[in-house]
Amino acid sequence: MSQSVRTATWPAAASAGGARPSGFGDPLFGLLVRLCGLLVLLLIGGIMLVMAFGGREAFSTFGLGFLWSPAWNPVTNRFGALAPVYGTIVTAVIGLLIAVPFAFGVAFCLTEMAPRWLAGPLGTAVELLAAVPSIIFGMWGFFVIVPAMARHVQPLLRHSLGQLPLLHTLFSGPPFGTGLLTAGLILAVMITPFVAAVMRDVFNSMPAVLKESAYGLGSTRWEVMRLVVLPWSRQAVIGGIMLGLGRALGETMAVTFVIGNTNRISASLFSPGNTIASLIALEFPESAAGSLKLSSLLALGLILMLISFVTLFCSRLLLRRGA
């Protein structure tokens, strides 16, 4: 990204100015741009430091046990990260499980099936879906998906798959409509456009000669996709999926509306849960300055940042190898 911007800017500047500017204009501009770059590093470092500093009391009180303690009890001042971390990961994974096949279908349709007149508007629609503010998804989820889950989906699953011995616990609990599955569903809708856009670009960047050779040998569209396009673009596709995962992990507002906001770990997909981001958003205003609760929330923020960084780092690594 930065590479291409740089090469694009220099010739343009030189041709527009005509004669090379004399004096200190160039170094000054160079310094300014470098400062902007440095500021980003400072910001990231500063945020991490503030989180770590603010969370030090939680870590010193609970030790590393903070990471796997399921308690979140403001009355007794016992806090642990396990329940929100569990909710964060489970909802993100459910989101991915639904979004990846969906996004693959969208990308497949856009690159291989849709005629040109349809592919253009369809592609724009996918990009527009990515631009919808998350609060809109939250309200839509709360007023449309949640009642539907409570009245139709959960009773249906309970009376069909729920009768089987092992699946019974997955669908148990009162029909609130909110919960891990609903949150995963909303997240899936939110990250699908991101994943689909990456997949479409990757599929489009595939050298035409490879696909044409396969078609020439008599392969069907699906065989070309499965045996030629996917193996060629596998790592970039995984990178795109990780980008979607990163977004799912940090999503706050939409999840808060539909997850049920309860710090409990339950095997049921319909049980209310919590994610780190939504717990912080809800509890922050009612946490006294200097309290252990505030410190625990900041420590949770640090954990979320670390999880997101690892995800982003992996996606970058895979994307680079794939390119």
Add this chain to the structure above:
Amino acid sequence: MRSSATSRTVLRSGACPGFRQTLFAGAATLLAALPTLALGAAPAAAADITGAGSTFAAPIYGAWGAAAKSATGTSLNYQALGSGAGQNQVIARTVDFGASDAPMAADKLSSNQLLQFPTVMGGVVPIVNLPGIAPNQIKLTGEVLAQLFSGEISQWNDPKIAALNPGVKLPDTAVAPVHRADGSGTTFVFTSYLSKANPDWKSKVGAASSISWPAGAGAKGNDGVAATVRNTEGGIGYVEYAYADKNHLTTTELKDKAGAFVAPNFDSFSKAAAAADWNNAPNFAVDLLDTAGTGAWPIVSATFVLVPTNPKDPARASAVLGFFDWGFRNGAPIAQKMQYVPLPAAVQASVRQSWSKVAGAKVAQ
């Protein structure tokens, strides 16, 4: 962060009033994170006062603010961030007064040089979603209410509920308790009542503005709780009475201390306020829960204001006290219309006396 900013825009433009409170938490996060930015944005004149805190009291302070502006010239900028944030901000002295539903502990008041006084009172009511059941048709006790929220009673046709409601056909539905997910003064009041009514709840769960709920789902704000209860058959939740009244929610009756069942309304709240022992409450932190008065609604609380006793600018402190003085004198009709209970006259008088502790502040007595 982006979503918080979005919610704030929606909130300011007032495009979606029904969602206000639900969106507050998002906006509050942003504002609480940047207190100086948010509040230091406009340099205020002496007659512009700033306050922050309780969402419960926000509607009445807003209404008083609008009415007092034309009468006294004082304009109020009140940020409904939640009681905890209100306490934090007045301790940090970023606002002229903080508002909190839970009274601050006496030692914390003195160490931070704050004066605490009540302004109005209000009730918290249980709401249910049981098809075929009319408002106030179900009768509950505090003991049973705690068992419903702890998951101990899991079916609506439980014998314990049936015993309180002879003749009512109770459905065979699972109990789905809904609580506030955001830290809230309403939760503090409600859980304090459950702790008082049920020793098991007190020892296992306790009372605070946010607690570790043994069962059920959480929702954001009064709107969120009401909407979740409405969506969930067998749902039971708790909201501030003004909210339940405005939206015609199905409330329940509760047993008062004398053993009679009482419906939640302005009258039963006033009886609770009249029966409270104001004289022996330090810093006015009076206990209005389950008071002895006949026909008194058991879940009533006062909301408090915190002002520094050593204000940086005595003129602004005078303006704050002058504002609440106006509210006490002229704000009772507005409060009643919004289902808040004004303080008894004797309590108002002793609150006024306590204002002499604010250094340099002058209020016409």
